[in-house]
Amino acid sequence: MTIQTVSTNKAHDGIQGVYRHASRETQTEMTFSVYVPQHNAGAKLPVVYYLSGLTCTHANVTEKGEFRSACAELGLIFVAPDTSPRGEGVPGDPANAYDFGLGAGFYVDATREPFARNYRMWSYVTDELPKLIGEHFPVDSARQSILGHSMGGHGALTVALRHPGRYRAASAFAPIVAPSQVPWGIKALGGYLGSDRQAWRKHDAVALIEDGARVPGLLVDYGDADQFLTEQLRPELLQVACEKANIPLTLRRQSGYDHSYYFISTFMADHLRWHAERLTG
Amino acid sequence: MTIQTVSTNKAHDGIQGVYRHASRETQTEMTFSVYVPQHNAGAKLPVVYYLSGLTCTHANVTEKGEFRSACAELGLIFVAPDTSPRGEGVPGDPANAYDFGLGAGFYVDATREPFARNYRMWSYVTDELPKLIGEHFPVDSARQSILGHSMGGHGALTVALRHPGRYRAASAFAPIVAPSQVPWGIKALGGYLGSDRQAWRKHDAVALIEDGARVPGLLVDYGDADQFLTEQLRPELLQVACEKANIPLTLRRQSGYDHSYYFISTFMADHLRWHAERLTG
Numbered sequence: 340m341t342i343q344t345v346s347t348n349k350a351h352d353g354i355q356g357v358y359r360h361a362s363r364e365t366q367t368e369m370t371f372s373v374y375v376p377q378h379n380a381g382a383k384l385p386v387v388y389y390l391s392g393l394t395c396t397h398a399n400v401t402e403k404g405e406f407r408s409a410c411a412e413l414g415l416i417f418v419a420p421d422t423s424p425r426g427e428g429v430p431g432d433p434a435n436a437y438d439f440g441l442g443a444g445f446y447v448d449a450t451r452e453p454f455a456r457n458y459r460m461w462s463y464v465t466d467e468l469p470k471l472i473g474e475h476f477p478v479d480s481a482r483q484s485i486l487g488h489s490m491g492g493h494g495a496l497t498v499a500l501r502h503p504g505r506y507r508a509a510s511a512f513a514p515i516v517a518p519s520q521v522p523w524g525i526k527a528l529g530g531y532l533g534s535d536r537q538a539w540r541k542h543d544a545v546a547l548i549e550d551g552a553r554v555p556g557l558l559v560d561y562g563d564a565d566q567f568l569t570e571q572l573r574p575e576l577l578q579v580a581c582e583k584a585n586i587p588l589t590l591r592r593q594s595g596y597d598h599s600y601y602f603i604s605t606f607m608a609d610h611l612r613w614h615a616e617r618l619t620g
Numbered sequence: 621m622t623i624q625t626v627s628t629n630k631a632h633d634g635i636q637g638v639y640r641h642a643s644r645e646t647q648t649e650m651t652f653s654v655y656v657p658q659h660n661a662g663a664k665l666p667v668v669y670y671l672s673g674l675t676c677t678h679a680n681v682t683e684k685g686e687f688r689s690a691c692a693e694l695g696l697i698f699v700a701p702d703t704s705p706r707g708e709g710v711p712g713d714p715a716n717a718y719d720f721g722l723g724a725g726f727y728v729d730a731t732r733e734p735f736a737r738n739y740r741m742w743s744y745v746t747d748e749l750p751k752l753i754g755e756h757f758p759v760d761s762a763r764q765s766i767l768g769h770s771m772g773g774h775g776a777l778t779v780a781l782r783h784p785g786r787y788r789a790a791s792a793f794a795p796i797v798a799p800s801q802v803p804w805g806i807k808a809l810g811g812y813l814g815s816d817r818q819a820w821r822k823h824d825a826v827a828l829i830e831d832g833a834r835v836p837g838l839l840v841d842y843g844d845a846d847q848f849l850t851e852q853l854r855p856e857l858l859q860v861a862c863e864k865a866n867i868p869l870t871l872r873r874q875s876g877y878d879h880s881y882y883f884i885s886t887f888m889a890d891h892l893r894w895h896a897e898r899l900t901g
Contacts, residue, residue: 348882349845355882402684407885564630601629601636604688 340471345370351411352377357397358475364459364467365424371468372401373476374417376410385482385507385618386416386472387611390464390498392489393523394442396421400488405604406611413615416478420468422490424457431458438523439530445518446494447542449531458531461542465498484508484614488603489567492559493518496544496577500552508617510558510610512603513565516577517545523571548580556587558613560606562596621752626651632692633658638678639756645740645748646705652749653678654757655698657691666763666788666899667697667753668892671745671772671779674804675723677702681769686885687892694896697759701749703771705738712739719804720811726799727775728823730812739812742823746779765789765895769884770848773840774799777825777858781833789898791839791891793884794846797858798826804852829861837868839894841887843877 345357353376362369378384387410389400397419400406410417423431423444430453431440444460473480485506487495492514499509518524519539528539540546561574568574574590581588596602626638634657643650659665668691670681678700681687691698704712704725711734712721725741754761766787768776773795780790799805800820809820821827842855849855855871862869877883 348878348880349843349876349886350882351886402881405686405689408686408689408889562630595630597629599629600683601631605630605632608689 340474342471342475350374351407353407353411355401355407357401360471362424362463362467364463365457367424367426367429367457369421369424369463370397371418371420372397373472374407374410375476376414376416378414378477383477383479384414384416385484385615386418386476386478386480387614387618388464388469388483388485388495389417389419390446390485390487390491390494391419391422392487392491393422394437395491396442399600400603403600403604404607406607409608409611413611414619415611415615416476418468418472420464423460429457430454439526443490443527445490445524445527445531445542446497447528447531450538451531451533454531460494464494465502482507482618484618486510486512486610486614487514488512489572489598490515490523492516493524493544496557497542497547499554500544500547501541503553508556508614509554510613511560512606512610513561513567513572513598514544514559514574514577515572517543517573519543519546520576521571521573545576545580548584548586553584554586556589557581558589558610560591560593560610562593562598562602564595565598565602567598621755623752623756631655632688634688634692636682636688638682641752643705643744643748645744646738648705648707648710648738650702650705650744651678652699652701653682654753655688655691656757657695657697659695659758664758664760665695665697666765666896667699667757667759667761668895668899669745669750669764669766669776670698670700671727671766671768671775672700672703673768673770673772674703675718676772677723680881681884684881684885685888687888690889690892694892695900696892696896697757699749699753701745704741710738711735720807724771724808726771726805726808726812726823727778728809728812731819732812732814735812741775745775746783763788763899765899767791767793767891767895768795769793770853770879771796771804773797774805774825777838778823778828780835781825781828782822784834787835789837789895790835791894792841793887793891794842794848794853794879795825795840795855795858796853798824798854800824800827801857802852802854826857826861829865829867834865834867837870838862839870839891841872841874841891843874843879843883845876846879846883848879
């Protein structure tokens with residue numbers, strides 16, 4: 340699999356790159372960013388995958404996430420994919436909706452038409468992208484972790500829950516924890532997967548935990564001034580599920596914070612330290 | 621003077637705000653951002669002014685500058701104005717040039733028409749804006765400093781050199797140090813001030829130093845992969861001027877860095893620590 344370099348910039352002693360490749364899964368060009376901190380020649384570094392939220396591309400976190408300083412200090416590679424396929428012929432015009440289609444892939448493999456051909460973000464982030472990263476960057480594939488924001492928090496939680504042992508840490512900023520129970524999720528899972536709600540459970544963190552999925556622990560931050568908190572995010576549902584399942588959940592209510600990158604960037608270094616403790620021990 | 625709040629977001633325990641006001645100097649609405657870290661009620665904090673480069677607004681550094689963590693730690697207010705007047709009737713279409721007119725005020729008071737009415741960025745950043753900030757934010761006006769990038773580095777250096785005693789620290793990322801001698805500066809100073817090169821000397825850091833202006837010290841970083849280094853920036857001219865004038869200059873050549881915010885954000889915390897040592901001692 341070949342990749343094309345869109346740009347590289349030195350930052351915090353490492354290299355922030357943006358890359359493009361022809362994706363087998365989405366049948367489109369996909370763009371992603373990778374930060375590789377300074378490291379000894381031949382070293383293999385732990386890798387953190389960051390899944391972004393609705394409307395975002397790789398660029399939002401790359402520009403506003405304030406992760407490079409911590410990644411440089413902790414020796415972490417940071418990978419940020421796009422949130423959906425894009426390009427000519429891809430269904431889902433963002434002019435029609437910000438919460439479905441382009442910029443809103445919801446980290447599932449669509450089964451409904453006309454989305455099934457391109458909207459394969461689950462396979463993209465769990466299979467194609469990690470292989471590509473392993474081929475082209477100095478990662479230690481035994482030391483992976485995942486985090487995300489909002490829709491990407493949903494992605495990070497479900498990916499970790501369904502790959503026990505693969506991700507040494509999982510955390511989220513303001514995640515959608517129970518998409519089957521909230522408007523964004525009902526629209527997306529219904530639109531991509533159809534009306535059989537049984538099929539949604541594999542893409543719902545709370546349902547996965549209810550159905551027996553386990554992780555060694557989770558870190559979740561949310562802001563109590565988040566405009567989406569009570570209708571779309573509902574962290575209390577994750578809290579109840581984790582308590583019943585004895586999953587150690589560190590759930591932090593951050594006073595005065597909203598849903599934006601001002602919130603994410605504030606706690607990014609904290610999350611990366613939490614990941615590093617589990618990746619580099 | 622009244623200001624209108626465009627947005628506020630909690631970040632790193634403080635408040636990142638964006639504000640708008642009707643400027644007396646530019647005869648336009650001007651937008652600026654202010655970060656106020658968490659502080660004790662009634663406290664007055666030191667304030668750092670950041671002047672941005674060509675094509676930028678307040679938003680570039682506000683989103684990509686990675687200054688809030690350091691400002692929160694050091695107790696610094698951070699103010700970022702726009703780089704030119706904008707709006708209906710303001711001459712200087714950015715479609716015509718990225719390096720003159722909109723987004724390229726060069727921190728001078730224009731004397732040539734049609735720019736003289738609106739392009740008064742010198743008076744705006746040295747007089748109107750500090751007064752406005754002093755009225756609306758908890759700043760200690762006895763503890764101000766200034767820094768900037770590229771065109772804004774030129775602004776920071778010239779503003780500090782012409783206000784001995786007012787700014788306790790001045791620093792720059794990849795500044796234009798001698799606009800009278802480089803294409804960007806010759807175009808801008810000629811366009812705003814006319815062909816009398818004597819009038820340019822008050823807006824040229826190297827010329828100001830040659831003419832006797834002094835500051836207690838300067839910190840300047842530049843990247844050796846900066847595409848504008850040899851034609852537009854020419855830090856060696858500042859080095860020679862400072863040596864002759866016995867101005868302590870810390871001039872750092874940063875290997876592999878370019879002209880972007882990836883460079884600025886890497887060294888931002890360093891600069892803010894250098895400012896804090898001089899502002900909070």
